[in-house]
Amino acid sequence: MTSPEAVAGSPRPPILVLDKLDKRFSGTHALKSVDLAFEEGEIHAIVGENGAGKSTLIKVLTAVHPRTSGDIAWQGKSVPLASPHESIRLGINAVHQEVVLCPHLTVAANIFLGDEEMRAGLLDKRRMTRDAQKLLDELGFTLPAGAVLSSLTIGQQQLVATARAERRGAKFLIFDEPTAYLTRQEAAALFKLIRRLKQRGVTIVYISHRLEEVFELCDRVSVLRDGALVGTRKVAETNEADLIALMINRKIEQIYIKDTVPIGATILTTEALTGPGFRDVSVTVREGEIVGLYGLVGAGRSEFVQSVFGRRPATGGRIVWRGEPVSIRSERRAMDLGIALSPESRRDQGLCLNLGVGLNINLPIFKRLSIGPLINLTREAVSADKQIRDVQIKTASRAAPVSSLSGGNQQKVVIGKWLNHGAKLFIFDEPTVGVDVGTKAEIYRLLGSLLRQGAGIIMISSYLPEVYELADTLHVFRAGRLVATHGHKDATHETILTEAIGV
Amino acid sequence: DKPTIPVIVKDTTSPYWQIVFAGARQAAKDLNVNVPELGAQSESDINGQITVLENAVAGKPAAVVIAPTQFKALGAPIDEAAKSVPIIGIDSSADSKAFTSFLTTDNEKGGRIAADGMAEAIKAKYGKAEGKVALITHLPGVGSLEARNKGYKEELAEKYPGLQLVADKVSDGNATTGLNIMTDLITAIPDLRGVFADNLIQCEGASQAIAENKKGDAIKLVCFDADDKLVGYLKDGTIAGLLLQDPYRMGYDGVKSGLAASKGEKLPANVDTGANLVTKANMDNDKEHKLLFPPK
Amino acid sequence: MTDQTTTASEGQRGRRLDLLLGLTLLGLLLVMWLALSLETTTFWTSNNMSNLLRQGAMIAILAIGETFAIITGGIDLSVGAVAGFVSMAVAWLLTHDLGVASTIAGAITISLAIGVVIGLFHAFGVVQMGLPPFIMTLATMYALRGIGLLITNGATISITNTAFTGFSRASFLGFPWTDGTWFQIPMLFWMVIVVAIPAYILLDQSRWGRYLFAIGSNKEAARLSGVNVAAITYLAYVVSSFCAAFVGILLAMRIGIGNPTQAEGWELQAIASSVIGGTSLFGAVGSVHGPLIGSFILTTINNGANLLNLNPFWQRIITGFLIIIVVYFDTLRTRKR
């Protein structure tokens, strides 16, 4: 057991210094002039809300992304960090948020990938398997080194990535939400490993949404908010309330336009709905109501709404639609009932990127635009243009491919197509991800107009202020279960965050 | 137990070789032998035929009847095979002295006869064996076709200085390609007087093009092999002449010779089964009629 | 704001590249025609241009069908085998005495139905069994040729029905040519039109066409928008096989025989035509006019080489390099996006 006092005073020079580090993606300013120094041998936590820039910081340090400007000094010397290889050579390693390993290779092969053990010019597989097993055992991970990676759970794969980083003899090791998918035992083994690494003088950066872990494990904690560093504290000198305040302490601007619409008849009720990734979820949506689903990434909200939409049919429980129990086993069925789903990933689920804006917007309603199988081209054009105007999509024309639009406008296409379709119940999964403030306000205005037409809305968001301000009813999800329910603004941010994190 | 005498042809998918099989089948019935029908699936698949030969020999047959796809390539494999079993060659020759007996149409001679037939037809129409002529080859890299073309070209060069070979075209095994080539030849060389198509499939295409353009009178098409459709074209003058070998007899006599060889009988080393030019004039003669309509 | 402008100009650049490709192709075709007209006296004649239309017809129809499979992100390697098989089937039906099935209309209907069944089988393999389209259609290609040969035992079936075979030689309508002769539009080219117009309507004017593009672009997004992905995949492979069967019938008409070994290698010519015509093998990019132009480019290469009495082997080399160049431009365009 190392105690935080070990580094108190911290006489050692910083091993890595970030000076005005800046990173822009087209459309997003992900890191805003971050100044941060990591001391040798400390465990440094980085916390912040979704999209605060934590992963981006890590990816810049591991040279996955090039920085836009600023300086990085490693052991006092400025380094370019031009290729992943260079980071690895310096001793900077990361266990990324998404597992980046080869699913077809064995655990041992993944651990040694790019740095195989050789004998007489050949792979020394037996030794690698043995060494990998020894390593895993030492680390306290109960994993078979000979197993094919894809046969492991996501969490176990994360442990493999950890072991791999550890074996590379890292001097600086970054964990990006390592415990998100781990069981309790696995997490305990990981903590033991991290402490041991620290004793060996390795510097650890630890990113997590789980504040209790920060207090259990870390020496110092930095808080990122909207890409900017808002403060660094010694863990011993702070507390959870303090950190949460730092994380969410923002001026609530007048962007949350909340129309108060009288709440009407019940549209949808789920009764103890159970399916892949969630259990026993009971939710009711009424006319004119926004039901917010809040939770951390991986809490099972997307799975829940996809079940309601028929994408991955539920395995237990009941769905009652306007008083009638229904079984929804296909997307078409859901649409015919009057349910619309705008999925969370624009790229993977929402858009046909290389096709035109018009086609994407009209995709759910071509039946309506057709006479028999033939499309009424005029109506198709009119419908697209109207929607482009109504939702204020900035595009050269309806024929321009969606990929040529900015992220916010792409999101408006995803939403626009369902407004076009019309429905009784709209489900929006992370409708404002990667969307700038102005566009957000427009999206919120659209929600209002839907409510006025008598529709109900389910809105998933990992951005607390948004659901907090907009939802008439706010459900909090944790680990696939609905753990708390609040009325409009009748709980504090702190309470809700605590419920989601599960302290 | 019946003796086994496999017959190995060049291309089991071709109608011509199916007639060889028909002859062999009849012999099998008449002589009470077992006749596996073997062969590669394309005339250009030399390796395939060598493989089939090896397999056939491994089956310890009484004799093997083979139509070698390529002169040089089949030489050594036949030498090898002949060590354990008598080999009867049919249709084409190979670079081997190990054949017990050999029943061939000399393809080179066939090409020469084609040139003669074409020249004859041109002379009948234009008064002199003069003018432009062409050649359409079914596929590149096929031994018997190369031999036919060689005979055709040499005969033209030697005997008909007035006939100029102005186009030497190679098709890709599709009848439609032959059709397109012929159509374009008619366009590009309006005074074309003769064409030699060196196998059945190309003849299907070439004759079709001549029929479409109603050029049967102006262009004298001579082909190797025949089927019902081509006989029709011969009758209506679209085709000037068909060179017929006697595949049925090759099949029949091949098996018969094989059986005789297996019994150690003495056989003539070479039998020419002949290539016969069938024209509209002689097509109703008994011999030619039999060649045109072989028993199935 | 700066964002908007950059992306807008990117969109324009994308479209400009598209347009460029379209014009380049048509330009290429016209330049080839011009060059051949100047180089030979025989190219730009009513007769030869009729021939050209007739020669390109079958590959054009195959390429149009193939394009449907490619747009969904798949491929159909069996189209040549299907055409050969159907040429055999239609000839077999016509030369047997099976009542209605042996009338021209009956034989054609049954042959087209064979195409539909093969298409359904492909889609079953791709959708229900989850096989890669490449493998599924490769396997059918093998099997179909074998089955055809087994049925005919390798023989050609001569079609004696002249009403049937005469069709491929017939023409319909025409117009005066530049040299005063009468240009006749061959029936075979009308058949291209007969296929191209419904194909165009299906691909460009019907909602199923939109769905074809959508599943080629993003299957999951299409599904979540209520598109029946399985049904549309079935549609694509059925159209492809149907076109191939149609070509098989035309082939039997044209050469007057049925033979399952015919149309060998046509699948590659169809794919090449489609790809040269701007269809993207990554899916979701393609048209009906593209493969049409593509197939006539390939046909012009062949026709021109014949007229110029060029060595026929050049055709293969030119085709090979043309494919590399055109697809390279396509990947450039895709990457730009």
Next chain:
Amino acid sequence: MTDQTTTASEGQRGRRLDLLLGLTLLGLLLVMWLALSLETTTFWTSNNMSNLLRQGAMIAILAIGETFAIITGGIDLSVGAVAGFVSMAVAWLLTHDLGVASTIAGAITISLAIGVVIGLFHAFGVVQMGLPPFIMTLATMYALRGIGLLITNGATISITNTAFTGFSRASFLGFPWTDGTWFQIPMLFWMVIVVAIPAYILLDQSRWGRYLFAIGSNKEAARLSGVNVAAITYLAYVVSSFCAAFVGILLAMRIGIGNPTQAEGWELQAIASSVIGGTSLFGAVGSVHGPLIGSFILTTINNGANLLNLNPFWQRIITGFLIIIVVYFDTLRTRKR
């Protein structure tokens, strides 16, 4: 804890399926052999088994090379064309008088170098130009046959060097067979060993082999681990073309002539062998022994069909359906993961 057990058993299930497939294949081969031994008196003879080894040799080597391309998630459609082209090249060299280049060793070296150059060209197209491997190698397939035909003007080159051609019929070592005769191991089969051993070492025992699987499995992960993805892709296509060139030389030895039209359709047989041998067309799954067994399964089908006097057309049909069935099992296995 429950977690551990489920995943461990899942891992076992995955490996059990793999093992099952491997055993199924070997089992299939042995069952076929047993059936043929019982059904015919001629199959299980030293002579026929030598033949079988000789006949499977060339496709086996092609399939091994092809597997390298497929493991990276690519494909090589040109291997048949390369073999044909090289058979022509080696024959051309041997029959001309070019000093060292016309010695057997010189001609072989140059021919193998041709294979390497073609492989480099493919990889250039795939890596630098970003073309889909399917298209890149399809284009070379067209072009190579054309170039070969152009060089030879379609003619066949007869090889007179008997030292060269004799090799393919030679044998080396042997053992007494069950019937007391002497089983001779054909040189051609030794050539399979000569290719398979280094291929096995490269794929299974070397670092680069690991990287081939890694880029087939997850290109991004491989790149982040410091793998030079471009170089490894080059390696894959060079190995594939090198093996094809090697087969071209063996082909020229076996048939004693050089002709660029030979080995037509062998690419599909190589792919089929590889796929039947458990290589996944989705990449990252494959071995050296798999395609080896696969190619001998196909060879046994052919050999057996000949000995059983089965109609040769059945071979195509059986091959087609075998491909569908085996790949279907592969997709099942992939889905399980």
